[in-house]
Amino acid sequence: MENLPEKTCSIERLVTQPRLVAAAKAGTKTQQRRDGVYGWVGENFELDGMAFVVTGLSRQRLGDMTDEDARAEGFPGLAMYKDIILKMHTGMTWEEDHLVWVHSFAVKADA
Numbered sequence: 065m066e067n068l069p070e071k072t073c074s075i076e077r078l079v080t081q082p083r084l085v086a087a088a089k090a091g092t093k094t095q096q097r098r099d100g101v102y103g104w105v106g107e108n109f110e111l112d113g114m115a116f117v118v119t120g121l122s123r124q125r126l127g128d129m130t131d132e133d134a135r136a137e138g139f140p141g142l143a144m145y146k147d148i149i150l151k152m153h154t155g156m157t158w159e160e161d162h163l164v165w166v167h168s169f170a171v172k173a174d175a
Contacts, residue, residue, distance in 0.1 A: 068121070072100025075109040075118075078167060084138050085111045091171070093138030097124070097164040108172060120168035127160030136168075 078096050079088055087093035088111055096102075103109060103118040110116070124133075134145035150156055 073102045075103040078102040087138035095136040096167045115172035116169045117172045118169050122166045123163050124166050126162045
């Protein structure tokens with residue numbers, strides 16, 4: 065991708081919540097949405113000793129999220145995703161036009 069902004073946080077902060085780390089390690093979480101860029105495509109990171117690689121980076125409106133997107137985030141559906149996100153971020157409102165960065169990732173294959 066061209067014209068990407070500078071990273072706003074280190075890749076180590078991409079997935080931090082223990083339940084979501086476990087979901088990533090189990091293969092049920094393959095995406096993380098953030099307000100800023102935390103990792104570039106091809107960048108590696110570890111979760112509890114397991115290696116992952118960023119496979120995609122794109123922008124998405126919150127209003128365009130689907131149940132499938134929420135499942136890729138490690139949640140059973142969009143309603144639960146919204147509920148948890150709003151509880152985690154005190155004072156946040158769900159703005160349909162708000163753009164987030166979608167970090168897609170996968171377990172890194174052995175070299």
